Amino acid sequence: MSNAQAIGPTAPNLDWSSDQAQRRVRRRYAADRRLQAYGIIAIALAVGLLGVLIASLISTGFPAFIQTKVELPIYIDPAQVDPQDPGSGKYRALVREAVDKVVPGIPEEQKRSIGKILTSDAAYIVRDYVVDHPDVIGKTITLPIAVSDPFDQLHKGVIPKEMDALNWTQVGWFERLDNRGLVVEHDGRMSLKLDVYVNPEIVEAGPPPSGNFAVLAQSSLKAYLPRINDTSLVDMLAAEAPEVIGARIAAEPDIIGKTVQMYFPLSPHYAVLAKGETPKVLNPRFSQDQLAALDILDGKGLVRTPFNWELFFNADSRFPERAGLAGAITGSFYALLVCFLLSFPIGIAAAVYLEEFAPKNRFTDLIEVNINNLAAVPSVVFGLLGLAVFLGFFGLPRSAPLVGGMVLSLMTLPTIIITTRAALKAVPPSIREAALGVGASKHQVMIHHVLPLALPGILTGTIIGMAQALGETAPLLLIGMNAFIPSIENMGLLEPATSLPTQIFSWADSPERGFVSRTSAAILVLLGFLVIMNIVAITLRQMFQRKW
Amino acid sequence: MEAQPAVRVQAPAVPEPREGQSVARLELKMAARDVNLWYGEKQALFGVSLDMFDSSVTALIGPSGCGKSTFLRCLDRMNDVIDGCRVEGDIRLDGEDIYAPRVDPVQLRARVGMVFQKPNPFPKSIFENVAYGPRIHGLCKTKAEYADVVEKSLTRAGLWDEVKDRLDESGTGLSGGQQQRLCIARAISVNPEVLLMDEPCSALDPIATAKIETLMDELKKNLCIVIVTHSMQQAARVSQRTAFFHLGKLVEVDETSKIFTNPTDQRTQDYVTGRFG
Numbered sequence: 028m029s030n031a032q033a034i035g036p037t038a039p040n041l042d043w044s045s046d047q048a049q050r051r052v053r054r055r056y057a058a059d060r061r062l063q064a065y066g067i068i069a070i071a072l073a074v075g076l077l078g079v080l081i082a083s084l085i086s087t088g089f090p091a092f093i094q095t096k097v098e099l100p101i102y103i104d105p106a107q108v109d110p111q112d113p114g115s116g117k118y119r120a121l122v123r124e125a126v127d128k129v130v131p132g133i134p135e136e137q138k139r140s141i142g143k144i145l146t147s148d149a150a151y152i153v154r155d156y157v158v159d160h161p162d163v164i165g166k167t168i169t170l171p172i173a174v175s176d177p178f179d180q181l182h183k184g185v186i187p188k189e190m191d192a193l194n195w196t197q198v199g200w201f202e203r204l205d206n207r208g209l210v211v212e213h214d215g216r217m218s219l220k221l222d223v224y225v226n227p228e229i230v231e232a233g234p235p236p237s238g239n240f241a242v243l244a245q246s247s248l249k250a251y252l253p254r255i256n257d258t259s260l261v262d263m264l265a266a267e268a269p270e271v272i273g274a275r276i277a278a279e280p281d282i283i284g285k286t287v288q289m290y291f292p293l294s295p296h297y298a299v300l301a302k303g304e305t306p307k308v309l310n311p312r313f314s315q316d317q318l319a320a321l322d323i324l325d326g327k328g329l330v331r332t333p334f335n336w337e338l339f340f341n342a343d344s345r346f347p348e349r350a351g352l353a354g355a356i357t358g359s360f361y362a363l364l365v366c367f368l369l370s371f372p373i374g375i376a377a378a379v380y381l382e383e384f385a386p387k388n389r390f391t392d393l394i395e396v397n398i399n400n401l402a403a404v405p406s407v408v409f410g411l412l413g414l415a416v417f418l419g420f421f422g423l424p425r426s427a428p429l430v431g432g433m434v435l436s437l438m439t440l441p442t443i444i445i446t447t448r449a450a451l452k453a454v455p456p457s458i459r460e461a462a463l464g465v466g467a468s469k470h471q472v473m474i475h476h477v478l479p480l481a482l483p484g485i486l487t488g489t490i491i492g493m494a495q496a497l498g499e500t501a502p503l504l505l506i507g508m509n510a511f512i513p514s515i516e517n518m519g520l521l522e523p524a525t526s527l528p529t530q531i532f533s534w535a536d537s538p539e540r541g542f543v544s545r546t547s548a549a550i551l552v553l554l555g556f557l558v559i560m561n562i563v564a565i566t567l568r569q570m571f572q573r574k575w
Numbered sequence: 576m577e578a579q580p581a582v583r584v585q586a587p588a589v590p591e592p593r594e595g596q597s598v599a600r601l602e603l604k605m606a607a608r609d610v611n612l613w614y615g616e617k618q619a620l621f622g623v624s625l626d627m628f629d630s631s632v633t634a635l636i637g638p639s640g641c642g643k644s645t646f647l648r649c650l651d652r653m654n655d656v657i658d659g660c661r662v663e664g665d666i667r668l669d670g671e672d673i674y675a676p677r678v679d680p681v682q683l684r685a686r687v688g689m690v691f692q693k694p695n696p697f698p699k700s701i702f703e704n705v706a707y708g709p710r711i712h713g714l715c716k717t718k719a720e721y722a723d724v725v726e727k728s729l730t731r732a733g734l735w736d737e738v739k740d741r742l743d744e745s746g747t748g749l750s751g752g753q754q755q756r757l758c759i760a761r762a763i764s765v766n767p768e769v770l771l772m773d774e775p776c777s778a779l780d781p782i783a784t785a786k787i788e789t790l791m792d793e794l795k796k797n798l799c800i801v802i803v804t805h806s807m808q809q810a811a812r813v814s815q816r817t818a819f820f821h822l823g824k825l826v827e828v829d830e831t832s833k834i835f836t837n838p839t840d841q842r843t844q845d846y847v848t849g850r851f852g
Contacts, residue, residue: 457695465708466685
């Protein structure tokens, strides 16, 4: 009391209404608002980028969720399929006959090409159906059969039926000539008006006139477009253009050695261009007959685009229209199962020991530092470790989900240990004291009180670790868990398998157009699983959350 | 039995029953002799010797950080779980050294119950809170026995009438005072012989405090209660004997009335009259 008086006020008195003070207040508010704005900008940026990612995935991946199919009525001819042995019938012939019936009058030499509208697996689709339903032999069944990839893409509008015949450089050359007024109509044809030096070294008067008129025509065209060494330049002139020179020499032999003006007709595409239209050609993937046949099928209402369940229930295939994720999902499931069974108990046991029982000394400090460091080790390193130890030393099978799960559990263990320790730390000491106070032993305190209270945190950490493992690619590639799995029937812990991320990797590497959208679709499926796992984590946390 | 360490506790100076008190002769329940305690390098208790008697309340008072809670936690070996804590000296419960190797701290804590400063019921039902102790010690067999223990404990803790209709509700949903009485019920559910209370009322309002003090009067009839408190009024109200701690040393211990009216030591005098602390 007396001290306070002796010292006096601790700071000089401030005038809170002075301009300086006001300015300080304003500045403080501005700084607050700035800080808030930075946060909002950061969040907007993050959400925006995520939105772009999802939007691009959905727009590319959407076509993979539907599949163009032909509802083909197929007569299962008992002459071709033996009811005693339906597995070895001549299904290819059955499919061909069915196509014949729907699209009548296909010439024999076209049948092969028309048959390519359907997937190459068509015969196997029919076989599998007949093997499953032997009673259909002798009847006509209608099976939805996927069309092959180019026609699927065509039907979905991903690739066009017609393409621009001329690329933009070719259009550019034409425009340069057109701008000089060289494109004129002559004798009812769009032609190029070119000066030609009738080189006596190339042509002879004849009669009949002879020589390499084509070279002459080309060189005179090239003279107008110097420094362009593109062989496709010659396509600008119609095939009969050189004859113009021959005809002219026949009529006026004395032009040899002189430069004269000639009218060369344009080739068809350029002629269309000269009329102000865009020349089109048929997409080289398709033939006119195939398109006609597809139109007939479409006209009969047989072409459908149902939801592509096969994306989820088929295993991988060389043909994108038949490829699905079932193998990848199964492989990921097995690998995650192994990963969970290994890392959950080991992780919790390690965390409980380190947190509750371990003495605090240099050795346990070292262990702790190493666990934290392990969480930051690049996953490819774990893959190499798995390759060297599990495959190389222990001789476990290549590509197997067992090894994949073991490698993934190496990665999830640090995550689980760290989150479990954090969850154990977060349990208030009063609960431990209360339990110890009534005479609970250490393990009773742990099992009855601390673990149940830490469980939400532990589960969250585990599921997040699992989600990480689900998306991990590099270690699985290193142990070869990107096998081509055309059927999920023989999958097991020790059989070769693939997984979702490695499946995405292989599809992204495939040249077929259909795999582009399937890659995006597979990414969406993977993201879907991650979202589901996170929702489960949140639900579990809320379910087990208890107040104290 | 092999050579027992010499019991340094001779028949203690039993305070004479005071006028107006029905306490006949008090029996020695716990005795601490020359207790030193270190947290790592730092010594927290210096040669504390204290007797605690059955059927009475012993209050430990003193300024913050004087070691009274630390001493209390020595009595049920709760300090064992603290890293780097080392106890020397001799603490006996009914003449038996509680730090002897053959003494199991878990069993000891069943005999010496503890109530903490902050009410800390388990996040379980009220019934489970009370039944937990009997359950882990295997005191009951049938459901009816558990129900009986729970009812008796809650009745003794003066909480039965308030919670008998909602035994399934979470113990954390009760008010602070009720939670603390629930913790007392939990502590006495295993029939402890000694009840340690570490500032049990510091987080409670005066009404809840009054209830707990009444309860302590009831409980002390067949318990040895040791209470740490910052409230000298509380010590004066509930305790028969009071020990004053200062800087890790036991300065003075005597009958409560003597400590508050005619202490021997000047420091005690200063503290109880509010000169410091």
